Amino acid sequence: MDVVISNAVLQWVPGHRELLTRWARELPAGAWLAVQVPGNFDAPSHRALREVADRPAWRADVAPLLRRPPADDTAVGYAGLLTGAGCAVDAWETTYVHLLPARVDADHPVLSWLEGTALRPVRAALDAAGWADFRAELGVRLAEAYPVRHAQVHFPFRRVFFVARTGARAEENQ
Numbered sequence: 001m002d003v004v005i006s007n008a009v010l011q012w013v014p015g016h017r018e019l020l021t022r023w024a025r026e027l028p029a030g031a032w033l034a035v036q037v038p039g040n041f042d043a044p045s046h047r048a049l050r051e052v053a054d055r056p057a058w059r060a061d062v063a064p065l066l067r068r069p070p071a072d073d074t075a076v077g078y079a080g081l082l083t084g085a086g087c088a089v090d091a092w093e094t095t096y097v098h099l100l101p102a103r104v105d106a107d108h109p110v111l112s113w114l115e116g117t118a119l120r121p122v123r124a125a126l127d128a129a130g131w132a133d134f135r136a137e138l139g140v141r142l143a144e145a146y147p148v149r150h151a152q153v154h155f156p157f158r159r160v161f162f163v164a165r166t167g168a169r170a171e172e173n174q
């Protein structure tokens, strides 16, 4: 049986909706796609990142490196996409709260989190001084958006999940 699993990565692939459609059409009937993508484009963390990137100091070099607004990154959106490609689809989304420990002698935990994901291309594009300035400015905004409570930061995270079986709708119509 053919199974494609993708966890928290397709959002970085330009044109991933077209890729999903191609997989759905080209895999043998009865194959499975099981995918999770974050749906955090409009989260305060990512809005803060775009705001800092859009400041004059960074607009030319950093803003173009950030993800474009995703097209319809909802459970309904992916269900529609893959149903249209002949799949039977089970899709859902959820928001859960990461409880990130916050220490007074450490960076804001959401800043550290972003350094492993959305900030990677930013860090690669800036020199040491530019990177220090950028992360300092972003850190201020993140501290406002995600205050520390009881030595923790509550970091809500929306994720979209879908499981699709290829060719299933053709079978239904037989």
Ligand SMILES: C[S@@+](CC[C@H](N)C(=O)[O-])C[C@H]1O[C@@H](n2cnc3c(N)ncnc32)[C@H](O)[C@@H]1O
Pocket (backbone or CB within 6 Å): 006, 007, 008, 009, 012, 116, 117, 118, 119, 120, 121
């Ligand atoms: C949450 S991990 C998921 C990895 C793996 N699929 C798993 O389930 O463990 C996200 C992946 O996206 C990559 N990644 C993070 N930020 C990225 C960026 N800005 N551009 C491209 N890839 C990125 C990471 O290197 C990592 O491989």
